Amino acid sequence: MTNKKPYDYLIVGSGLYGAVFAHEAKKKNKKCLVVDKRNHLGGNVYCENIEGINVHKYGAHIFHTNDKFIWDYVNSFVPFNRYTNSPLANYKGELYNLPFNMNTFYQLWGVRTPQEAKAIIDEQTKKHRVKKPGNLEEQALSLVGEDIYHKLIKGYTEKQWGRKATKLPAFIIKRLPLRFSFDNNYFNDSYQGIPIGGYNKLIDGLLNNIEYRVGVDYFKEKDNLHRLADNIVYTGKIDEFYDYCHGELEYRSLRFDHQILNQSNYQGNAVVNYTDSDTSFTRILEHKHFEFGMQKNTVITKEYPLEASNKNEPYYPINDTKNSNLYNEYKKMALQDNIIFGGRLAEYKYYDMHQVIGAALAKTKKLFQNQ
Numbered sequence: 537m538t539n540k541k542p543y544d545y546l547i548v549g550s551g552l553y554g555a556v557f558a559h560e561a562k563k564k565n566k567k568c569l570v571v572d573k574r575n576h577l578g579g580n581v582y583c584e585n586i587e588g589i590n591v592h593k594y595g596a597h598i599f600h601t602n603d604k605f606i607w608d609y610v611n612s613f614v615p616f617n618r619y620t621n622s623p624l625a626n627y628k629g630e631l632y633n634l635p636f637n638m639n640t641f642y643q644l645w646g647v648r649t650p651q652e653a654k655a656i657i658d659e660q661t662k663k664h665r666v667k668k669p670g671n672l673e674e675q676a677l678s679l680v681g682e683d684i685y686h687k688l689i690k691g692y693t694e695k696q697w698g699r700k701a702t703k704l705p706a707f708i709i710k711r712l713p714l715r716f717s718f719d720n721n722y723f724n725d726s727y728q729g730i731p732i733g734g735y736n737k738l739i740d741g742l743l744n745n746i747e748y749r750v751g752v753d754y755f756k757e758k759d760n761l762h763r764l765a766d767n768i769v770y771t772g773k774i775d776e777f778y779d780y781c782h783g784e785l786e787y788r789s790l791r792f793d794h795q796i797l798n799q800s801n802y803q804g805n806a807v808v809n810y811t812d813s814d815t816s817f818t819r820i821l822e823h824k825h826f827e828f829g830m831q832k833n834t835v836i837t838k839e840y841p842l843e844a845s846n847k848n849e850p851y852y853p854i855n856d857t858k859n860s861n862l863y864n865e866y867k868k869m870a871l872q873d874n875i876i877f878g879g880r881l882a883e884y885k886y887y888d889m890h891q892v893i894g895a896a897l898a899k900t901k902k903l904f905q906n907q
């Protein structure tokens with residue numbers, strides 16, 4: 537007779553996928569153990585309290601969705617504020633509103649009406665219209681014209697991807713929405729905001745009364761961990777899971793440089809993008825503005841894009857043909873295994889938060905439908 541293992545599920549990774557999975561499994565009376573190799577819970581939404589400010593340690597995280605169910609779901613753990621994402625662009629000291637809208641067009645050209653703005657954009661795009669743009673630069677010029685491209689897109693995108701825009705595929709920029717109203721709200725979604733008190737409250741709510749261990753790398757403790765549960769939910773890198781047998785999937789990474797400043801307000805906005813190519817970082821975040829903070833000091837973060845390597849964290853999957861084919865090889869292997877692969881690293885997919893929550897809810901609904 538075999539002894540029953542102490543847990544129903546071992547969940548590798550305490551990011552949103554792992555936390556939502558654990559929460560839903562617990563509702564079905566499943567016993568879960570969540571492990572994470574970092575020394576904290578929450579994956580990339582983790583916040584550290586510095587100077588009374590919830591600092592988004594892995595980059596700005598702004599929750600947005602059109603799905604009322606998901607909005608109500610997250611708000612059932614922690615109320616969200618109504619932070620509206622309205623980033624600015626700083627191009628060599630000139631400030632522009634984003635996303636591209638009538639405020640931006642006024643700042644670029646002094647135009648006051650949609651007709652005047654459309655006329656300039658039409659003039660600047662028509663000479664670049666081609667049937668099939670061969671690279672990102674051609675694509676962007678055909679969509680928005682020279683001024684917007686050169687001041688607000690080129691430098692930022694080249695820094696982000698570490699390549700010249702002429703060497704980047706056109707598909708990276710499918711659309712570049714132009715808004716002909718004076719509206720700086722970045723997202724079109726019905727719901728957006730930041731958890732009041734930070735994202736840790738959301739993760740703590742999801743993992744309430746669920747056992748976890750941090751500082752535990754699944755690969756270093758695999759044998760011991762497998763003795764604890766038959767079912768495994770894995771949210772780490774899929775290529776690592778299979779020991780890179782088909783090769784390594786590529787990612788873009790970031791370095792975050794956090795600084796405490798002895799002043800109450802550094803830039804007057806949570807997010808400012810630096811769109812020139814001479815400045816090596818892409819953005820400066822000022823965290824207190826996500827929650828309308830009035831603290832004495834402030835904390836800012838500069839984001840420097842990097843190639844991902846064994847030393848750098850993998851953040852953005854590069855979903856080009858080469859990597860997508862490689863991922864499909866791993867996915868074929870995953871389909872043969874009795875393991876649940878979920879989340880952005882295991883599915884090699886750029887998920888926003890609402891999407892990863894939706895994916896974990898869909899998975900658990902299907903898995904536990906008869907229970």
Ligand SMILES: Cc1cc2nc3c(=O)[nH]c(=O)nc-3n(C[C@H](O)[C@H](O)[C@H](O)COP(=O)(O)OP(=O)(O)OC[C@H]3O[C@@H](n4cnc5c(N)ncnc54)[C@H](O)[C@@H]3O)c2cc1C
Pocket residue numbers: 548549550551552553554571572573574578579580581594595596597598599600752753754755771772773790851852878879880881887888889890892
């Ligand atoms: C810079 C940046 C900004 C973003 N901004 C936004 C935004 O504004 N709005 C938005 O909706 N979304 C945003 N996102 C996306 C958001 O972060 C993801 O949707 C979400 O965090 C993904 O959750 P996850 O559980 O799939 O992955 P993760 O949060 O990465 O969690 C995976 C966890 O698995 C752990 N792990 C991996 N391997 C092992 C192992 N071997 N052993 C143990 N543990 C392991 C990791 O330590 C990690 O904690 C942003 C992402 C980044 C990178």
